[in-house]
Amino acid sequence: MKRKIVGYYFITYLLLAILLIFVLFPFAVMLSMSLKAPDEQFTSPPYLIPHRPNLENYFHVFGQGSMFARYFMNSLLVASGATFIVLGVAIFSSYGYARLLFPGRGFFLALILLSQLFPLAAIIVPLYRIMGATKLIDSYISLIIGYLTFSVPVGVWFLRGFFLSIPQELEEAAMIDGCSRFQAFIRIVVPLVRPGIGATAAYLFFITWQEFMFALTFITSESKRTLPVGIFDFVGQYETNWGNLMAASVLICIPVFVLFLFLQQQLVGGLTQGAVKG
Amino acid sequence: MKKERGGSIPPPTFVMKRKDVMKRNRKKEWIAGCFFILPSLVLLFVLVFYPLFLTFRYTLYDISLTSTRYLGWATYQRLFAHRMLPLIFRNSLVWTIVVVVFQFLLGLSSALLLNRSFPGRGLARGLVILPWVMPGVIAGMVWRLIYDPQLGLLNHYLRQLGIIAQPFTWLSHPKTALYAVIFSAIWKGFPFSTLMYLAGLQIVPQELYEAAEIDGAGGWMKFTNVTLPSMRPIITTTLLLTFIWTFNYFELVYVMTGGGPAEKSHIFPTYVYDLAFKRFRFGLASQFAVLDFLFLLVFSLLYIRTSFRREKSL
Numbered sequence: 001m002k003r004k005i006v007g008y009y010f011i012t013y014l015l016l017a018i019l020l021i022f023v024l025f026p027f028a029v030m031l032s033m034s035l036k037a038p039d040e041q042f043t044s045p046p047y048l049i050p051h052r053p054n055l056e057n058y059f060h061v062f063g064q065g066s067m068f069a070r071y072f073m074n075s076l077l078v079a080s081g082a083t084f085i086v087l088g089v090a091i092f093s094s095y096g097y098a099r100l101l102f103p104g105r106g107f108f109l110a111l112i113l114l115s116q117l118f119p120l121a122a123i124i125v126p127l128y129r130i131m132g133a134t135k136l137i138d139s140y141i142s143l144i145i146g147y148l149t150f151s152v153p154v155g156v157w158f159l160r161g162f163f164l165s166i167p168q169e170l171e172e173a174a175m176i177d178g179c180s181r182f183q184a185f186i187r188i189v190v191p192l193v194r195p196g197i198g199a200t201a202a203y204l205f206f207i208t209w210q211e212f213m214f215a216l217t218f219i220t221s222e223s224k225r226t227l228p229v230g231i232f233d234f235v236g237q238y239e240t241n242w243g244n245l246m247a248a249s250v251l252i253c254i255p256v257f258v259l260f261l262f263l264q265q266q267l268v269g270g271l272t273q274g275a276v277k278g
Numbered sequence: 279m280k281k282e283r284g285g286s287i288p289p290p291t292f293v294m295k296r297k298d299v300m301k302r303n304r305k306k307e308w309i310a311g312c313f314f315i316l317p318s319l320v321l322l323f324v325l326v327f328y329p330l331f332l333t334f335r336y337t338l339y340d341i342s343l344t345s346t347r348y349l350g351w352a353t354y355q356r357l358f359a360h361r362m363l364p365l366i367f368r369n370s371l372v373w374t375i376v377v378v379v380f381q382f383l384l385g386l387s388s389a390l391l392l393n394r395s396f397p398g399r400g401l402a403r404g405l406v407i408l409p410w411v412m413p414g415v416i417a418g419m420v421w422r423l424i425y426d427p428q429l430g431l432l433n434h435y436l437r438q439l440g441i442i443a444q445p446f447t448w449l450s451h452p453k454t455a456l457y458a459v460i461f462s463a464i465w466k467g468f469p470f471s472t473l474m475y476l477a478g479l480q481i482v483p484q485e486l487y488e489a490a491e492i493d494g495a496g497g498w499m500k501f502t503n504v505t506l507p508s509m510r511p512i513i514t515t516t517l518l519l520t521f522i523w524t525f526n527y528f529e530l531v532y533v534m535t536g537g538g539p540a541e542k543s544h545i546f547p548t549y550v551y552d553l554a555f556k557r558f559r560f561g562l563a564s565q566f567a568v569l570d571f572l573f574l575l576v577f578s579l580l581y582i583r584t585s586f587r588r589e590k591s592l
Contacts (some may be wrong), residue, residue, distance in 0.1 A: 008394075009396060012391070012394050012396050013396070015391050016391060016396075016402055019388055019391065019406065020402070020405060020406070022465070023405060023406055023408065023409055023465075023469075024405065024408070025424075026409070026412075026417070026420045026421065026424060026465070027408065027412075029420055029423060029424055029431060030416075030420045030423075033423065041429070042428075042429065044428065045434045045437075046428075046429050046430065046431055046434055047431075048431060089317045089318050089321060090318060092313075092314045092315070092317060092318075093314060093315045093317060093318035093319075095314055096310075096311050096313075096314030096315040097315060100308075100310055100311035100314060101308075101311065102308045102310075102311030102312060102315075103308065105311070108315060108319065111322065111327075112322070114575075115322065115326050115327075116522060117522060117571060117574045117575055117578060118330065118526070118567070118570065118571035118574070119525075119526035119528065119546065119547040119550065119567065119570055119571070120526070120528070120547075121526075121528060121546075121547045121548075121550040121551050121554070121563075121567055121570075122330065122333050122550065122564075122567035122568070122570065122571055123326065123329040123330055123333060124551070124554070125332075125333060125336065125554050125560050125563055125564055125567070126328075126329035126330075126332035126333055126336070127325075127329050128554075128555075129332075129560075130329070145325065148321055148325055149325045149326050149329075152318055152321050152322060152325070152326075153322070153326075156318055181310050182310070206411070209413070210413030210414060210415065210416075212414065212415050212528070212529050212532075212533075213528055213529070213532075213551065217555055228413060228414075228415040228416075231415065231416070231419070235419075242423060242429065245419060246419075246420070246423070249416040249419060249420065252413060252416060253411075253412055253413065253416060256411055256412075256413065257408070257411060260407065260411050261404070264404065264407075268473055268477070271470075271473060271474075272473060272474055272477035272478075272512075
């Protein structure tokens with residue numbers, strides 16, 4: 001019996017080790033390069049563990065002539081702007097889709113799903129031309145508008161799942177006690193679904209924070225660039241500054257990793273509930 | 279309702295009241311529903327469906343930065359004769375199918391592993407999600423570094439193991455470029471499948487396992503006869519989602535190979551982007567985009583129909 005337990009743990013941890021090496025190896029590469037001084041970066045053959053780890057690259061990323069801090073603020077502004085707008089819109093709509101019976105509900109829900117079917121590359125051309133015609137190109141607004149195209153459907157879908165998980169009896173009781181539908185929604189439902197709203201906000205921030213295609217296309221001036229495009233500053237035509245690039249990458253990962261750390265439970269719930277319930 | 283002796287009792291009054299309230303509200307419900315969903319519908323139509331309609335219209339034109347020329351349906355003849363179309367289509371299919379299949383296998387097996395009970399499970403689950411959380415552009419750059427012929431650790435390790443003699447340029451060889459990106463895409467995306475299947479494993483009824491054990495089923499029998507059938511709905515959904523996302527996944531290919539070498543590793547979204555914003559051939563780009571959309575639409579409809587039918591017959 002004891003032998004069986006030892007065997008069970010041995011196999012479990014062996015498989016786990018293989019899985020984690022596969023999963024974590026690129027992170028190790030990123031971290032290792034970010035801690036290497038220039039003379040260590042180009043040694044042949046390469047090695048994973050830096051001999052003299054130091055933070056030089058990180059200081060460089062924030063140092064003189066570097067736009068990183070600016071890009072960081074731009075990303076923060078655009079991602080949180082889009083997140084707030086989508087939340088404001090999606091809280092109402094997703095409740096409507098989850099609860100209210102109105103004609104065409106199924107049709108409109110299908111439209112939201114349909115909007116996930118085409119690549120963003122398919123609507124970026126007309127959007128680009130519209131932005132050009134309205135002189136919005138190269139502005140934060142254009143980027144936020146671009147982000148709404150994919151984050152509104154995601155936000156509505158996500159939040160709808162959270163609303164569905166709240167028992168309907170609560171609102172009905174409130175409405176029998178004289179609340180209007182809207183009052184019941186604001187006073188009863190929204191407070192209950194607050195964790196879900198937090199998870200949705202985190203997910204929206206996560207997808208807008210790392211968006212690349214719109215950011216690459218709509219923003220032309222350096223001062224308005226966001227991080228995913230900005231890190232290509234370190235990629236030269238002939239030579240890439242891998243140390244700085246990886247240090248910047250670590251810094252870009254940190255906010256989303258922290259978000260996930262704190263909201264993991266709700267986020268996983270939000271991602272999987274629709275599928276689990278069929 | 280409890281039956282009492284001696285005559286019928288009226289149903290509790292609150293039930294009637296509640297029904298009345300609900301009925302009275304039916305009409306209000308319609309109006310409220312419209313108000314609740316209106317903002318998102320307006321955004322959806324202005325920002326998504328109107329541009330999509332424009333994309334469809336652009337396919338009939340030859341559009342460059344300076345001129346617009348109407349060509350009509352003849353453009354589609356040119357599209358189907360386009361020299362890149364077979365390659366793009368093949369690449370997209372290979373890319374999507376290989377990535378989806380391996381994400382399924384890896385996702386399911388890692389979910390089974392992480393569903394066992396052992397100390398440190400919570401931490402392991404958290405770590406496995408990380409690739410999926412990493413921004414796509416950064417994942418692309420890190421993998422470029424790993425594959426790099428001089429600085430990359432992959433070549434170094436493979437040489438130490440005696441598998442290759444000379445450093446190999448994985449990302450700039452036409453035979454390997456797409457597959458190298460595919461490998462990274464599997465790494466990047468499989469944690470989503472893991473999450474879905476882990477959630478799916480929680481809803482498999484435990485009684486079924488017990489019943490199977492009484493019938494003398496071993497581990498593999500239990501897996502194929504209890505686990506897989508119970509998880510069928512979630513597997514169906516996850517496969518469709520990953521298929522659509524992978525087919526339209528832009529960043530990894532764009533960052534790692536840019537479609538190269540010699541345009542050999544382009545898939546639909548990267549080629550559309552290249553046509554539009556490197557060569558400014560907006561009309562042709564729209565045609566490729568529409569093809570992408572229509573393919574996914576037809577595929578999804580067929581997929582949903584066949585999987586529903588199978589579920590009904592079960």
